[in-house]
Amino acid sequence: MNNKNQSLSYKSSGVDIDxxxxxxxxxxxxxxxxxxxxxxxxxxxxxGLFEMPTxxxxxxxxxxxxxxxxKLKLATRYNKHQNVGVDLVxxxxxDIICSGAEPLFFLDYFATGKLNVQTAASVIKSIANGxxxxxxxxxxxxxxxxxxxxGGTDYDLAGFCxxxxxxxxxxxxxxxxxxxxxLALRSSGPHSNGFSLIRKVLEEFETAVVSEQIDNKPLxxxxxxxTKIYVKSVLNLHKELPIHGLAHITGxxxxxxxxxxLPPNSKAKINCSSWEIPKVFEWIKQxxxxxxxxxYRTFNCGIGMIICVxxxxxDHALAVLKTSGEExxxxxxxxxxxxxxxxxxxxxx
Numbered sequence: 001m002n003n004k005n006q007s008l009s010y011k012s013s014g015v016d017i018d019x020x021x022x023x024x025x026x027x028x029x030x031x032x033x034x035x036x037x038x039x040x041x042x043x044x045x046x047x048g049l050f051e052m053p054t055x056x057x058x059x060x061x062x063x064x065x066x067x068x069x070x071k072l073k074l075a076t077r078y079n080k081h082q083n084v085g086v087d088l089v090x091x092x093x094x095d096i097i098c099s100g101a102e103p104l105f106f107l108d109y110f111a112t113g114k115l116n117v118q119t120a121a122s123v124i125k126s127i128a129n130g131x132x133x134x135x136x137x138x139x140x141x142x143x144x145x146x147x148x149x150x151g152g153t154d155y156d157l158a159g160f161c162x163x164x165x166x167x168x169x170x171x172x173x174x175x176x177x178x179x180x181x182x183l184a185l186r187s188s189g190p191h192s193n194g195f196s197l198i199r200k201v202l203e204e205f206e207t208a209v210v211s212e213q214i215d216n217k218p219l220x221x222x223x224x225x226x227t228k229i230y231v232k233s234v235l236n237l238h239k240e241l242p243i244h245g246l247a248h249i250t251g252x253x254x255x256x257x258x259x260x261x262l263p264p265n266s267k268a269k270i271n272c273s274s275w276e277i278p279k280v281f282e283w284i285k286q287x288x289x290x291x292x293x294x295x296y297r298t299f300n301c302g303i304g305m306i307i308c309v310x311x312x313x314x315d316h317a318l319a320v321l322k323t324s325g326e327e328x329x330x331x332x333x334x335x336x337x338x339x340x341x342x343x344x345x346x347x348x349x
Contacts (some may be wrong), residue, residue, distance in 0.1 A: 019115045020143055026121040030128040034138040038104070041139065048139030050105045050162075058167035062101035065160045066091035070195040074202075074224060076154060081122045083226035084157065087192045089130025090227035091250065092161035094305070097234045098246040098261075100171040101163030103136035109158040110143045113150035123157065126226075134231040136161065173261035173308075175244040176334060181311045182258075182268060184331035185233065185321070187304035189225035189280055193251045194298045198223065201288040214279045222280040230305045233324035237307070240320050245308035249300040256297060258306055259343035262334070268306075270332040272346045278302045296346070308334065 028043055040049035052059060068087045075084050085108075093103045108127050110120055120143060131138045150156070165171075190198065205212075212219035230248075237243060245261030258268045281301050284290065295301055307328075309317050314330065321328040337343075 019117050020145065023115065023117050023120050023124075023143060026117060027124045027128070030125045031138050034106075034128050034131040034136070036104075036135075036137045039137045039139055043140075045140075048105065048107065050137065050139055053104070053164065056164055056166055059164045060101075060167050060170060062096045062099045062163045062165055063161065064092040064095040065158065066095065067156065067158045068192050070199060071192050071224070072156065073199060074195065074220070078220050078224075080220065080224045081119050081126075083126050083224065085123050085126030085128070086130035086133070086226035086229070088127055088157050088159040089134060089136075089161070090229045091192055092159050093130075093134040093136065093163070093229060093231050094227070094248040095250075096161055096163040097231050098171065098248050099163075099165055100169050100238050100243065100246075101165040102235060103134050103161055103163040103231060105137045105139045105162055106131050107139065107160045108141035109160075110141065110155060111150060111157075112143075112145055112155035113147050113152050115143065115145045116153045119153065119155070123155075127159070130226075130229065133229045136163070169238070171238070171243050171246055171261075173245045173263065175242065176261060176263055176266060176308055177244075178266060178334055178336040179311060180244055180308050180334040181314050181330060182270070182332040182334065183307040183309065183314070183317060183321070183328050184275065184303045185230055185305040185307070185326050185328055186228075186275075187249070187278075187300045187302055188228040189222055189278070190284075191227040191250070191300055191304065193253075193300065197288070197290075197298055198284060201284055205287055212283070214283060219280070219283065228304050233321055233326050234305070234307070236324045237317060237320050241309065241313045241316055243307060243309060245306075247306040249303050249305065253295070253297045253299050254301060254303060254306075255293075255344050261308060262343055265336055265338075266334050266343075267337040267341060268332055268344045269335050270344060270346050271330075271349050273348045274329055274331050275302055303331065306331065 038051040075081050247257045249257050
C-alpha cells in the first residue's frame with residue numbers, strides 16, 4: 001500500500017512521458033521524408049492536414065485499416081523489429097490499390113506496455129520506409145504506453161490509409177467476364193498472414209527457428225521478410241490499360257480473396273503448375289502436416305496479387321509489369337459457372 005505522504009506521478013504508474021518525447025525526436029526526420037506537396041502540417045499537431053490533389057476531376061476517397069497480427073510475436077521474440085512497419089503499410093496500401101486508388105496519407109497506432117524507445121523508433125522508421133515505397137505521406141500517429149493492458153515491452157500495431165481514385169477509373173469487378181485472364185505477382189514470403197498457424201508449427205520445432213536454413217537463408221529471416229508493396233506496379237498498369245479486377249492475397253489466401261472481385265456467375269480456374277510454391281511454404285506444409293486445401297485458404301503460397309485483364313491485353317500487361325520490376329505470369333482465367341459451384345478451382349496442366 002502507498003504511503004499517504006508519497007507523491008505519485010504518471011511515471012510511477014508506468015507511463016514515461018519523457019520517453020515519448022525522445023521517440024518523437026528519433027523519428028521526426030524519417031517521417032518528414034515521406035511528406036508530399038499536399039501535406040500541410042508537421043509533427044505535434046492534434047491532427048494531420050492534407051490537401052486534396054488538384055489533378056483529380058471527380059475524386060473518390062478510398063480507405064483501409066489493418067494491422068500486422070501475430071507476426072509481431074516473432075518480431076518480439078527474435079528481435080526482428082526493423083521491417084514490421086513495412087508490413088503494416090503494405091497491408092493497407094495493397095488493399096486500397098485493389099480499387100485503383102493512389103495512396104495519399106497514412107497514420108499509425110503503436111501500443112505497448114512499456115515504451116522501449118529503440119524498438120519503437122525502429123518500427124516507426126520502417127513505417128516511414130513503407131510509406132516512401134508506396135508514395136504516401138506519414139502525417140500522424142499515436143504512441144500509447146499502457147501498463148496493465150500489454151505485458152512488458154510487448155506491442156501491437158494498427159494503421160490507417162487514405163487514397164484517391166478518379167470516379168470513372170474505380171476497379172470494382174463489374175467488368176470481369178468469362179474468358180478474362182488472371183495474372184499473378186509473386187509474394188516476398190508469408191507476408192503478414194497465417195502467423196497463428198506458423199507459430200503453432202514453430203512450437204513443435206523451436207530449435208529450427210534459429211538453426212534451419214532454406215537455400216542458405218535463415219528460416220526466421222524468410223518468415224520475417226516484409227510484405228511486398230505493389231502500389232507503383234499496379235498504378236503503372238492502371239494508367240496503361242483497363243484492369244477488370246484485383247485481389248490482394250491476404251488472410252484467407254487464394255481461396256477466399258480471388259472471389260472478392262468475381263461476379264456471382266463466375267469462377268477462377270487456377271493452373272497450379274504455373275508457379276513453384278516457395279520452399280518456406282513447403283517447410284510449413286511438411287512440418288505442420290497441413291493439407292494443400294488448408295494451405296491455399298491460409299497462405300498466399302507465393303502469390304501476393306492477382307490481376308484480371310482482358311485476354312487481348314495480356315502481352316501489354318506483362319510488358320508493363322516487367323518494366324515495373326515485377327515477374328508476372330499467367331496463372332489462370334475466368335469461367336462461367338452455376339451458383340452452386342466453387343468460386344476457385346485448381347488444375348494441373
